[in-house]
Amino acid sequence: MADTAIPEGLLGADPDLNDVEALNVRVLTPFQMAWRRYWHHKGAAIATIIMTMLLIIVIFAPLTARYGINEQVLKIQEGNNVYLSPRSIAWMGTDEIGRDIYSRLIWGVRTSLFIGVTSAILSVIIGTTVGAIAGLRGGVFDDLMMRVTDIFLAFPFLVLVIVVRAALGNLPWLTAIIGDISSIRFLIVLFAIFGWMGVARLVRGQVLSLKEREFIEASRAVGASNTRIVLSHLLPNSIGPILVALTLSVAGSIIGESTLSFFGLGPQPGTNSTSLGLLVELSSSGAKQGNWWLVAFPCGALVLLVVCINFIGDGLRDAVDAKLDTGK
Amino acid sequence: MLRFIVRRLLWLPLTLLLVTFLVYCAVRTGWHPEQTYKRSNPRATREKVEQYLAVNGLYKGWGGYVRGYFEWLWRFIQGPDHWPRSIKGRALVYPPLRYSIFNTLRLAGIASILGISIGLTVGTLAARKPGSWFDNIANTGAFFVGAVPAFVSGVILQLVFAVELGWFPVGGVYPPGHQGFDLLLMIKHLVLPVTVVAVQVIAQYSRYMRASLLDVRSSDFVRTARAKGLSERNVLFRHGVRNAMIPVATVLALDVGQLIGGLIITEAIFNYPGMGVYFLKASFNGDIPQLMPYLVIIVTSVLVFNLIADVSYALLDPRIRLG
Numbered sequence: 001m002a003d004t005a006i007p008e009g010l011l012g013a014d015p016d017l018n019d020v021e022a023l024n025v026r027v028l029t030p031f032q033m034a035w036r037r038y039w040h041h042k043g044a045a046i047a048t049i050i051m052t053m054l055l056i057i058v059i060f061a062p063l064t065a066r067y068g069i070n071e072q073v074l075k076i077q078e079g080n081n082v083y084l085s086p087r088s089i090a091w092m093g094t095d096e097i098g099r100d101i102y103s104r105l106i107w108g109v110r111t112s113l114f115i116g117v118t119s120a121i122l123s124v125i126i127g128t129t130v131g132a133i134a135g136l137r138g139g140v141f142d143d144l145m146m147r148v149t150d151i152f153l154a155f156p157f158l159v160l161v162i163v164v165r166a167a168l169g170n171l172p173w174l175t176a177i178i179g180d181i182s183s184i185r186f187l188i189v190l191f192a193i194f195g196w197m198g199v200a201r202l203v204r205g206q207v208l209s210l211k212e213r214e215f216i217e218a219s220r221a222v223g224a225s226n227t228r229i230v231l232s233h234l235l236p237n238s239i240g241p242i243l244v245a246l247t248l249s250v251a252g253s254i255i256g257e258s259t260l261s262f263f264g265l266g267p268q269p270g271t272n273s274t275s276l277g278l279l280v281e282l283s284s285s286g287a288k289q290g291n292w293w294l295v296a297f298p299c300g301a302l303v304l305l306v307v308c309i310n311f312i313g314d315g316l317r318d319a320v321d322a323k324l325d326t327g328k
Numbered sequence: 329m330l331r332f333i334v335r336r337l338l339w340l341p342l343t344l345l346l347v348t349f350l351v352y353c354a355v356r357t358g359w360h361p362e363q364t365y366k367r368s369n370p371r372a373t374r375e376k377v378e379q380y381l382a383v384n385g386l387y388k389g390w391g392g393y394v395r396g397y398f399e400w401l402w403r404f405i406q407g408p409d410h411w412p413r414s415i416k417g418r419a420l421v422y423p424p425l426r427y428s429i430f431n432t433l434r435l436a437g438i439a440s441i442l443g444i445s446i447g448l449t450v451g452t453l454a455a456r457k458p459g460s461w462f463d464n465i466a467n468t469g470a471f472f473v474g475a476v477p478a479f480v481s482g483v484i485l486q487l488v489f490a491v492e493l494g495w496f497p498v499g500g501v502y503p504p505g506h507q508g509f510d511l512l513l514m515i516k517h518l519v520l521p522v523t524v525v526a527v528q529v530i531a532q533y534s535r536y537m538r539a540s541l542l543d544v545r546s547s548d549f550v551r552t553a554r555a556k557g558l559s560e561r562n563v564l565f566r567h568g569v570r571n572a573m574i575p576v577a578t579v580l581a582l583d584v585g586q587l588i589g590g591l592i593i594t595e596a597i598f599n600y601p602g603m604g605v606y607f608l609k610a611s612f613n614g615d616i617p618q619l620m621p622y623l624v625i626i627v628t629s630v631l632v633f634n635l636i637a638d639v640s641y642a643l644l645d646p647r648i649r650l651g
Contacts, residue, residue, distance in 0.1 A: 043471075151347065154582055154630045156589025162611055163351070163623070166358025255477050259593065262479045263608065280480065295487060299480045306475040314471075 034319040044315020047308040054305070058110045065103040066091075069274055072098040083291050093293035095282065101293060104274055105301055112254050112276040112305075115184060115267075119191035120249040124242060126192060127199025132230050134200065135207030146204070149197040157194070158259065165190055165265065182268040187260070191253045199245050206238035240320025247313035251306045258302055276302050332642065336635055343631055351623045352397045355616055364614025368415045384412045384616060400620065412617040421618050425606065429625070431501060432602035436591055439522045443529025444580070450530065451537025452569055458542060466534055473531040478590055482524045482597035489520060496520050499599035521598045525591060536579055540572040547571075574644045581637035585630045 028036070039045050057064045067073065073090050084094040092101035134142040152160070168174055168190065169181030179185035210216060211234070219229055235242075254276065260266040261277025268278075280302060283294040365380050366372060372380075384400065403410050408422035450470075454463040490498040497503065497517050502510070544550060545568055553567045554560075592604030599605065603622065610618035 150634065151343075151631070154585045154634050156585045156587075156592070156626065156630075158589045158592050159607060159623070159626055160589075162607075163354050163358060166611070167354040168358075170357050170360060251475075258477060259479060262593070263596065280483075292487075295483060299484065302480060303472075303476050306477075307472060310471065310475050 037321070038315045038319035041311075041315035041318045043311040044318070047311035047315070050304070051308045051312060054109070054308070055113075058106060058113060061106050061110050065106045067100040067103040069104060069107045070099060071103070073100050085291075086293055092297045093291070095294060101279075101297055104279060105276075105297060108274045108276045108279045108298070109301060109305065111184065111267075111274065112257055113250075115188055115191070115257050115275070116250040116253040119188040119195060119253045120246050122188065122192035123195030123249060124199050124246045127196035127245075128203050128235070128242060130196065131200035131203025132207055132234060135204040136211065136226060136230065136234075142204070145200065149201055152194075152197050153201075157256070161190065161194065161256070161260065162263075162265065164193065165260075184267045187257060187267045191256055194256075195249050195253065199242070199249070202241055202245055203238060206241060207234050210234055210237055240316070244313050244317045244320065247309060247316055251309040251313070254302070254305060254309075276305070329642065333639055336638065340631060340635060344628060347627050347631070348401075348624055349397050351627060352400065352620065353393055355619055355623065356393065356396070359611070359614035359616055359619070361614075361616060364616070365415050368613055368615070380415065404621070404624070411621060414618050415615050416613060421621055425603075425618070425621055428601055428603045428606040431600065432588075432591060432595070432604070435518065435521055435525070435595070435600065435602060436587055438518065439525035440529055440587060442522065443526035444533050446526070447530040447533030448537045448576070450534040452541060452564075452572075454534065455538045455541035455545065455572075456564060463538075467538070470531040470535050473527055474535070478524055478528060478593040479597060481527065482521075482594055485520050485524060486597060499597075501601060517600075521594050521600055524594045524597075525587075528590065529587075532583075533576070536576050537572065540575050541568055544568050544572045574641070577644060578637045578641045581633045581640060584633040585626070588626065588629070 073084065073094050080098075082094065082096060082098045084090050084098075086093045090100045090102065092105065094100055095104070130145060134145045165181065168178075169186065175181065175186070178189040207230075211229075216229060216233055219233060224233075257266055257275060258277030258280055261275055262281045264281065266275060266277050266281075276298065279298040280295075283298050361381060361384065362377060365377055369376070384396075400412075403412060408420075411421050413419060414421055450466050454466040457463060486498060489495050496519050499517075501517055502513055506513070549571075550563060550567055553563045558566070588603070591602065592607065594600070595602045595604035596608060603625075606618070607622050609615075610622065
C-alpha cells in the first residue's frame, strides 16, 4: 500500500527512509486502514447508509410514525378504513381492522431490532467468556464445551427452540427472572442461549491460534497473568471476528424472532406492541384476497433489514482482514 | 482409522442415551402432562388421567424423571406396537409418523438433490473465473436469496403462483378426498415447496463450493498440476473440484439437521403433511407420546450424521491420520 503512495522521484533523491514525513506518505493508523477497507466494500457502504436512515426513523418512531401502534386510520371520506390500498392517508395501506401498515412497520422494526441487538450482545458476552476460557485452559472443560456446542449447532434450530422455549417457560423460578414465556425479555434470553455457542467456538479458535504467537509468549515471560493476557492481548486481537459475528447474530435473531412469530410463538407483549414477525404472520392470512400491500411491505422490510445487516457484516469482515491491503 | 471409527461408534449409544434423557426432561417440563391431557380431553375422568400418566411413566418429582425415562425407553425399544398412544383419541402413533416421514423424505430428497447439484455447479462455474460477470451475479444472487427467510419466499411463491395465477395447488400432497397414487398430481403439488427449499440450498452450496474451490486453486498441488502441463479443464476437475468437495461433503452431513428444521417452515406454509407439520401439531397439542418418537428420530439422525461427517472428513482427506 505504501509503495503506491510514494511519488516517483522521491526515492531517487535518496531520502531518509526512516523519516516518514520526508517521504510525503500519509501514515494511516490500523483503524483508518480498516475504515477505508470498509467503505471500499460497495455493498457495505450502501447498506450502512440505508441502515443509518432506518435507525433514525426507528429510533425517533414517535415522531416518524404517523399513527399509534393500534390506532386506526380515521377521518375517511370514502367510508370504510379496512384494507385500504396505499394512498396519501396511509402510505402502505391498512390492515384488516384499519390500522396503518407504515406506522405499524416502524413500531415492529423497532421491537425486532431491539430484540436482535440485545440478544446478540448478550450472546457475544457469554460466548466470548466461554470461548476464551475453553481456548486458554484446554483440557476436559474445552472438550466438553466443544462437544456440547457441536451437538447443539447440528440440531434443527426450530425444533430446539420450540422444545427449549416450552421447557424454560414452564419453570416458575426461571420465568420469575427472565419474564413470562410471551415476553420480549424471555425471547432475548432464549436467543442468547442459542447464540453464544457459535461465538464461543469462534473465540476459542482465535485464542488457540493467538496463544502460540510470540507476543503472548513475551507477555507471559514478563509475568502477565492469564486475565491480563486475555483482556489486553487476546480479546483486542480477535475483536474483528467477534464484531462480524455480532453483526451476523443480529440478523439471525431478527429472522429467528420472525420465524417464531410466524408460528404464533413469538413475543406477545401486551396489545401495545408489535414486531416484524407478527406483521408478516398477520399479513399472510389477509393477503389471500389480493391485498398485496399486506405482504409486500412487511416482507420487504424484513428482507431489506437482513440484507443490510449481512452486507455490513461482510464489509466488517473485509475491514478486519488486513491481508486485503497488502495484496496477498 | 478403524480404531477412531470404533471409538466413535461406541460413544454413540451413550450420547444417544444422554441426549434422549435431556429431551425427555425438556418435553416433560415443557408440556405439563396432566394439563395437556385435560386440555385435549376436557371430560376425562380421574381414572383416565391416572391411567394416561401411568402408561407413559409420567411420575412427579425428580426421581420420577429418571424412572419415567427408563419406563418410556423400555416401551419405546419394544417396537411401535408398544408405544404409548396419542392423547387425543388414543390413536396409534406410528402410522401417522411413518406417513409423515415418507412425505418429508420425498420433499427433502428431491429438493436437496436438485439444490446441491445445481448449487455445486454454480459454485464451480463461479470459481472458475473469479470476478467475471457470472461470478458476480451468482455471488450477489446467493447473498440476497440467502437473506430471504423460507417463510417469506414460501408465502410469496404461494400467493403469486398458487393463489393469483393458479398454476399450482396451494398446498397438500393431493387434493382433499383424493384416493390412490397419481405421479403427475404429486409432482404438481411438490413444485412450490421443492422450489422454496431448493433455492436456499442452491444459495448456500454455491457459496461453499466457490469458497472451497478458490481455496484449493491457490494451493501448491494445483500449481504442480498446471506445471505438468495439464489442461485447465483437467486441473479444475481432476484436481480442483475433487479436493474442494472434501469440506463441502462434511458440511453436507452436518447440514442434515438444519435441512429438517428449514423444512418445518415450508411444510407449514404449504400444509404439506410431513414431519414438520406433525411436530408442530404435536407440540401445540402437548402430545408427549407423539412428540417423543419424533424427537428421538431427530436426535438419532443428527448424531449419526455428525459421526458420518467426522468419519467422512477423515476418510476423504488423506492428510488426516487418526489413531
